[in-house]
Amino acid sequence: MRHLLKHAVLVIICMALPTLLLAQVSVTGTVTDASNNPLPGVSVRVKNSNIGTSTDVSGRFSITVPSKGATLEISSVGFKTRSIQVSENAAPLSIKMEEDAGRLDEVVVTGLATSVKRRNLANAIATVSSKDLVGTAPAQTFDAALNGKVPGALINANSGAPGGGISVKLRGVTSIFGNTQPLFVVDGVFIDNTATPAGLNSVTAAARGGNASNQDNPSGRVADLRSEDIENIEILKGASAAAIYGSKAAAGVVIITTKRGKSGKTKLTLSQDLGFVKVRKLLGQRSWTEERAAELGAVALADFQEAKAAGRMYDYEKEMFGETGLTRNTGLSLVGGNERTSFFLSGGMKNEDGIVKGTGYEYKSLRVNVDHRITDNIKVGVSSTYINSEADRGLTNNDNNSVSYGVALSATPNFTELHKNELGYPDNKYTASNPIQTRDLANNSEKVSRFITGVTLDAILQKSDVSTTRFIGRGGFDNYTLKTSAYFPNELQFMQTAEGTSVQGYAKSLNYNVILSLVNNFSPSDKFNLTSSAGVTQENGDFDNILNVASKMIAGQPNVDQAGALSPTQLRNQFQDNGIFLQEEATLIDAITLTGGVRLDRSSNNGDASKFYFYPKAGLSVNLTRMDFWKSPLFDNLKLRVAYGQAGNFPAFGSRFELMSIFNIGGNVGLYPALTRGSKDIAPERTSELEAGFDASILGGRVNLEFTVYEKRITDFLLQRAPAGSSGFSQQFVNAGNLRNRGMEVSLNTTPVSNRDVRWNSIVNFWFNRSRVTKLNVDPVVLGVFGTSLGSFKIEEGRPATQIVGAAGSPDNVIPIGDAEPNFQMNFLNEITFLKNFSLRFLLHWKNGGDNINLSQLLTDLSLTSPDYDDDGGTKGPNRVGRFGDTYADVYTQSASYLRLREVGLFYNFSKMPTSVIKGLRIGVSANNFLTITNYDGYDPEVSNFGTGFSTNVDVMPFPASKRATFHLTIDF
Structure with missing residues (x-):
C-alpha cells in the first residue's frame, strides 16, 4: 500500500508539473524612492505565498509568480507598502515608493505566529532597529546598547565591569522574589538570561548575615548576543501585548529578529572599528x-x-x-541568494581592554542564517550562531572584608606606599588589602561557549481566492557552558589566614522550545479580514552549576585539587513548561481591528504541576482616518486603541519543596531539612494590564504622536515570611499580596526639515511609572540591602513597592527616605543628513529623580577620605558622619538624576568609489557617554550593585563606568 501511494503521488506531480510551469510568469522591475534613487534590499513578495525576493544594489528585481491573480507586495522599512497586480505579459515594472514617516505600514508582532501593520495595532510596542543598536555608537554588549532607547524601561548597569551586566525593568516592578527580567526570544528561541555568580562571596563575605541578594557581580547571558547581527527588536512591555506568551511574559517580552539573506548579487561587507575607552569620572x-x-x-x-x-x-x-583601553571590533558579513535560497553569514571579533589593568573583554561569534523555499508553498529557515567570549572582570562591588578595589581604596590615604619593591608588595597599613597587589596578582574571569539554533517551517496547507491556511513550526535550543575562575594567591595580604583561595565554577545550561501553530487568513473582500491562530508550546530547561571553593592553596597552584580544604556546592534547576494558545484577529474596512486570545499554561515549578492557568487578552483599535465618514484634512492618521491582557510569572525553582542540607557527625554523613519551608500550594504570580491610547499623524506624516496610559496589577506576588516557630523553619515562600503600576508613555516623531540639502528627523519620548502595594497578607517586610540603619527597601501596604526606608533618630523609628523609581524619563534622538553624504546622529537621555543608596560615600566618609570632606569650612564630611551616627539613614540616600549624551556619531557615505570592486564606503567617528550632567556623588548614577533582581539602585564601590570613542570604517564589495 505504501509503495502504491508513493507511485500515485509521483504520477500526480508529473501530470501537474507542465501545468504549473505554464501557469508561471517572470516579472522584472525597478524600485526607487520619491527622488528616483534606487532602493536596495526592498522586499518583493507574492501575497499569501512563500514566494519572494528583494531588490539588488541598483533597485532591480526579478521574480517568477503564478500569473492568475498574482499580487506583488513591495515593502521596506520607512516606506509605505505597495500592492501591484501583474498579468501574464507584464512589462518591466517601475515602482516608486512613498515615505512612511509615521511607520504606519511597519509590521509588528501580535502573537506567536501572527503580525499586523502598526496602523491597526492595539498596543504600544517599542521597536529598536539595527540602526538604533549599532548605527551611531556601538556599546560593548547588546544589553548595554538598549539603554536609553526603550520608552517604559528602567535600565541600570549592575557595574561597569567588562562583559556587561544590565538590569531591565519594563513598566515598573513586576515581581519581588520572582523573575524581574523580560523574556528574550531570538528567532523563535527562548534564550536563557541567568546571571551566574562566580563564588566571590567566599572571599569578600559580601552576603554576610544571610542577605539573599546576589552580590557576586555576575553578567547576564543576554550580553552574549551580537548587536551587529540583529535586524530588529520588538519590545512587548506589558501583559496586554505579551499575554499570548503566558507565564513567561509578566515582565515583558523582547523579540529579536536577526538579519536574513536577500536574493540578488552576493554582497560582502567588511567593518572595522578602532577606539579607546576611559573612565567616565574619578x-x-x-x-x-x-x-x-x-x-x-x-x-x-x-x-x-x-x-x-x-x-x-x-x-x-x-x-x-585610569588605564586607557584600546577597543577593536572587526565584522565580516556575506548576504546573497536567489528566489529559492538566501543566506546571511557573519563573523565578528571584538577585543577591548578595560580601564583597570588586567581586565578586558574578548568576543568571537559566527552566524549562519539560511532560508530555502522547497516549493512555492513550503519554506524553511535556519538560524544558527556560535559565541565564544571571555571577560576579566576584576574585583569590585560590595565586600565586608575590605578586599575589593574600591572598598580598599576608600580607606587608603594617598600618602602611603603600596607599590612593589624588592621585597614584594608592602602591606596596607589602613585596611585589609593592598589594592595594587590584588589587581596585579588576583584573577576573576568568566568564559562562555554558546550555541543558539532556531528552525522555522512555514507551509501553506490550503489556499484559495479568499482563504489561506498555514502551518508554522518554530523551535530551537540555547546551549551554553560558563566557566568562572577566581584565584587569590596566598601572597596576597588578605590571604594570610586562608593561605590562598581558588574558586572554580562550571555551569551548563540547555533550553529548548517548540511552537507549533496553525494560522488561517480569511479575506472574502477588501472590507473584511479574519486571522485565526492556534497552537501548542513546550519549553524545557536544564541548568547545572557546580562551584568549588578551595583554600590553603599550594603556592602558585590555582587548581582546586592543589588545596588543603575544598568545599563544593551544586545547583540543579530543571523545568518543563507547556502552553496552549488561541487567537483571533478581525479587521473591518482596514480601519477597525479586534483581537482576542487566550493562553493556558502549566509548569513543573507550580505547586500543582498538572494545573493549567488561564491568561486572556483582548484589543481594539479604530483608525478614524480610514473610515468613510472622516473628512478632516488635518490628520493623515488618527487611531484610538485599547488593550487588556494577563500574563504570569512562575514561582522560583524549589519554592514548593523543602531543600536538604548535608551534615557530618563523627564521620557519619546525613541530610537534614534546610531552614526554608516549601509551599505545596504555591501559585504563579499573575499580571493583568489595561492600556489605552491614541496615535496621530499630521502634515503629511511629518509629525507623529503616540500617547499611552496603562495600569498593571500583579496579584499573588511572592514573598518570604517567617512561619510559626514550632515548625522548625525560618522562612517560607508564600503568595503574599497584590501591587499596582500606573504610568504614561508619550512619543513624538517629527521631521522639522526635509529638502534636497538637509533632512532632520527628531524623536522625543517621555515616560513615567508609579507603583503601590495594594494588598499585603503578611507583616511589612524590609529586604534587599543592609537594614534600615543604611537605607533599605520595604514592602508595605499602601506604599510604593520601590520605596526606600531608613532609621530617623532611632532604630525603631523607620520612615520613607526615598524612592528608586524615577519621577520621569525622556530621550531625544536626532538624525540630521546634510551635504548629501554627511549624517549626524545623537541620543540624549534625561532621568529625573530616582534615588540611590550611596554606600560608597559612606565608606569614604567613615575613612575620612572623601574628596569633599573638608568643604563648608571643614564641616561637610563630619556633618554627614554625625547625622549617620545619630541614626539617620537619609544622608546617604541621594537623587540619581542625570542628563546624558549617550551616543553621538558623525558619518560620511562616499558616493563615488575609487574602484568598481568597492560598491559602498562609509567612515565615521562616534562617542559613548562622553557627557553626563548630574549632582550624584558617585562614579555613575546608573548603578545596581545587587544584580538584576528587585533590589536595584544600590551603590557600593562598583567597577567605575566608562566612556568610549571609536573610528568606524565599512566597505561593501
Whole structure:
C-alpha cells in the first residue's frame, strides 16, 4: 500500500508539473524612492505565498509568480507598502515608493505566529532597529546598547565591569522574589538570561548575615548576543501585548529578529572599528595636611610626613581606574541568494581592554542564517550562531572584608606606599588589602561557549481566492557552558589566614522550545479580514552549576585539587513548561481591528504541576482616518486603541519543596531539612494590564504622536515570611499580596526639515511609572540591602513597592527616605543628513529623580577620605558622619538624576568609489557617554550593585563606568 501511494503521488506531480510551469510568469522591475534613487534590499513578495525576493544594489528585481491573480507586495522599512497586480505579459515594472514617516505600514508582532501593520495595532510596542543598536555608537554588549532607547524601561548597569551586566525593568516592578527580567526570544528561541555568580562571596563575605541578594557581580547571558547581527527588536512591555506568551511574559517580552539573506548579487561587507575607552569620572580624595593626617592616628601622621619629605604623593584611584583601553571590533558579513535560497553569514571579533589593568573583554561569534523555499508553498529557515567570549572582570562591588578595589581604596590615604619593591608588595597599613597587589596578582574571569539554533517551517496547507491556511513550526535550543575562575594567591595580604583561595565554577545550561501553530487568513473582500491562530508550546530547561571553593592553596597552584580544604556546592534547576494558545484577529474596512486570545499554561515549578492557568487578552483599535465618514484634512492618521491582557510569572525553582542540607557527625554523613519551608500550594504570580491610547499623524506624516496610559496589577506576588516557630523553619515562600503600576508613555516623531540639502528627523519620548502595594497578607517586610540603619527597601501596604526606608533618630523609628523609581524619563534622538553624504546622529537621555543608596560615600566618609570632606569650612564630611551616627539613614540616600549624551556619531557615505570592486564606503567617528550632567556623588548614577533582581539602585564601590570613542570604517564589495 505504501509503495502504491508513493507511485500515485509521483504520477500526480508529473501530470501537474507542465501545468504549473505554464501557469508561471517572470516579472522584472525597478524600485526607487520619491527622488528616483534606487532602493536596495526592498522586499518583493507574492501575497499569501512563500514566494519572494528583494531588490539588488541598483533597485532591480526579478521574480517568477503564478500569473492568475498574482499580487506583488513591495515593502521596506520607512516606506509605505505597495500592492501591484501583474498579468501574464507584464512589462518591466517601475515602482516608486512613498515615505512612511509615521511607520504606519511597519509590521509588528501580535502573537506567536501572527503580525499586523502598526496602523491597526492595539498596543504600544517599542521597536529598536539595527540602526538604533549599532548605527551611531556601538556599546560593548547588546544589553548595554538598549539603554536609553526603550520608552517604559528602567535600565541600570549592575557595574561597569567588562562583559556587561544590565538590569531591565519594563513598566515598573513586576515581581519581588520572582523573575524581574523580560523574556528574550531570538528567532523563535527562548534564550536563557541567568546571571551566574562566580563564588566571590567566599572571599569578600559580601552576603554576610544571610542577605539573599546576589552580590557576586555576575553578567547576564543576554550580553552574549551580537548587536551587529540583529535586524530588529520588538519590545512587548506589558501583559496586554505579551499575554499570548503566558507565564513567561509578566515582565515583558523582547523579540529579536536577526538579519536574513536577500536574493540578488552576493554582497560582502567588511567593518572595522578602532577606539579607546576611559573612565567616565574619578571621585578624587581628600587634600591631606599634617593636621588632617593626624586624624587617622600617629602612624598616618608619620606616614604623611615621610611621604611629604620624599615628595611622593600618589593618586591610587587614577592608578587603579585610569588605564586607557584600546577597543577593536572587526565584522565580516556575506548576504546573497536567489528566489529559492538566501543566506546571511557573519563573523565578528571584538577585543577591548578595560580601564583597570588586567581586565578586558574578548568576543568571537559566527552566524549562519539560511532560508530555502522547497516549493512555492513550503519554506524553511535556519538560524544558527556560535559565541565564544571571555571577560576579566576584576574585583569590585560590595565586600565586608575590605578586599575589593574600591572598598580598599576608600580607606587608603594617598600618602602611603603600596607599590612593589624588592621585597614584594608592602602591606596596607589602613585596611585589609593592598589594592595594587590584588589587581596585579588576583584573577576573576568568566568564559562562555554558546550555541543558539532556531528552525522555522512555514507551509501553506490550503489556499484559495479568499482563504489561506498555514502551518508554522518554530523551535530551537540555547546551549551554553560558563566557566568562572577566581584565584587569590596566598601572597596576597588578605590571604594570610586562608593561605590562598581558588574558586572554580562550571555551569551548563540547555533550553529548548517548540511552537507549533496553525494560522488561517480569511479575506472574502477588501472590507473584511479574519486571522485565526492556534497552537501548542513546550519549553524545557536544564541548568547545572557546580562551584568549588578551595583554600590553603599550594603556592602558585590555582587548581582546586592543589588545596588543603575544598568545599563544593551544586545547583540543579530543571523545568518543563507547556502552553496552549488561541487567537483571533478581525479587521473591518482596514480601519477597525479586534483581537482576542487566550493562553493556558502549566509548569513543573507550580505547586500543582498538572494545573493549567488561564491568561486572556483582548484589543481594539479604530483608525478614524480610514473610515468613510472622516473628512478632516488635518490628520493623515488618527487611531484610538485599547488593550487588556494577563500574563504570569512562575514561582522560583524549589519554592514548593523543602531543600536538604548535608551534615557530618563523627564521620557519619546525613541530610537534614534546610531552614526554608516549601509551599505545596504555591501559585504563579499573575499580571493583568489595561492600556489605552491614541496615535496621530499630521502634515503629511511629518509629525507623529503616540500617547499611552496603562495600569498593571500583579496579584499573588511572592514573598518570604517567617512561619510559626514550632515548625522548625525560618522562612517560607508564600503568595503574599497584590501591587499596582500606573504610568504614561508619550512619543513624538517629527521631521522639522526635509529638502534636497538637509533632512532632520527628531524623536522625543517621555515616560513615567508609579507603583503601590495594594494588598499585603503578611507583616511589612524590609529586604534587599543592609537594614534600615543604611537605607533599605520595604514592602508595605499602601506604599510604593520601590520605596526606600531608613532609621530617623532611632532604630525603631523607620520612615520613607526615598524612592528608586524615577519621577520621569525622556530621550531625544536626532538624525540630521546634510551635504548629501554627511549624517549626524545623537541620543540624549534625561532621568529625573530616582534615588540611590550611596554606600560608597559612606565608606569614604567613615575613612575620612572623601574628596569633599573638608568643604563648608571643614564641616561637610563630619556633618554627614554625625547625622549617620545619630541614626539617620537619609544622608546617604541621594537623587540619581542625570542628563546624558549617550551616543553621538558623525558619518560620511562616499558616493563615488575609487574602484568598481568597492560598491559602498562609509567612515565615521562616534562617542559613548562622553557627557553626563548630574549632582550624584558617585562614579555613575546608573548603578545596581545587587544584580538584576528587585533590589536595584544600590551603590557600593562598583567597577567605575566608562566612556568610549571609536573610528568606524565599512566597505561593501
